[in-house]
Amino acid sequence: MSSTDRLERYLEDDRGGCTDADVSERLAELEEIDAAAGESFLETDVEVLSALANETRYRIVRILHAAGEELCVCEFAPLLEGSDSAISHALSKLTDAGLLTRRKDGKWRKYRTTARANALLVALDGSRSIY
Amino acid sequence: MSSTDRLERYLEDDRGGCTDADVSERLAELEEIDAAAGESFLETDVEVLSALANETRYRIVRILHAAGEELCVCEFAPLLEGSDSAISHALSKLTDAGLLTRRKDGKWRKYRTTARANALLVALDGSRSIY
């Protein structure tokens, strides 16, 4: 059974009758929609979302966002559980994804959120109670 | 070595001298920042982000968003690789996370994006080239 058989039956059902041409046309429409959707940067977007989709990393970004200033790695430690190593891993993944920037200051490292991170948090906050 | 020892050395370093009271004060500030950050709905936000943080699911949401209308499960099949089961799993996870709504129409099921999903895609699109 080809994948378009089911589509054909659906269109038949939905419109009460349809020709092969109707099926091809709808398929072309769907492919166009897919192509338009595909223009977005799937790979980097998924990387960004994956970076934020973890409690430790989400909390780090939230803390930095709430702080509104750059923070030193040593300032996260008292707030997060986990080892220094875990925190460092988290910070690296977030930085790689473009959600944080890292700045060297002597032996200390300071992080701050990027505009992209801020935009996502604002979108999350703003859409929380929408239906 | 307590976790605040490093913070103390940092403040010492950063400000050129600090008392125990300074350390306590900064720690209190950080805890306040953390508390403010914690007001956000960590659990549901991470669920939403996890749902979107997967190529199959991201593509589904993108397609639905680009379509601007509800689509039947049978209309995704020609556009996505994977089995029907995989698509169904993806749709369920997205629906559970509040990114899609499901509607029964006879033997067909139709999905559309929620305002929350749309808000997140718009934020991703709008923040792509910001530094």
Place this chain on the structure above:
DNA sequence: GGCTAACTTTAGCAATTACTAAATTGTTGT
């Protein structure tokens, strides 16, 4: 009622992820 079709759900497994511990890098102070 029984058949088929359109999903969905359950079960199970391979691949990925998130962490810890240990080794390493880079910086400062002596």
Place this chain on the structure above:
DNA sequence: ACAACAATTTAGTAATTGCTAAAGTTAGCC
């Protein structure tokens, strides 16, 4: 040069995830 320390990186492992295949559910049709 060396010791101490901040942070990162590497290596290894337990937990989670993303899929497939098979069984289950619901709706229409004869």
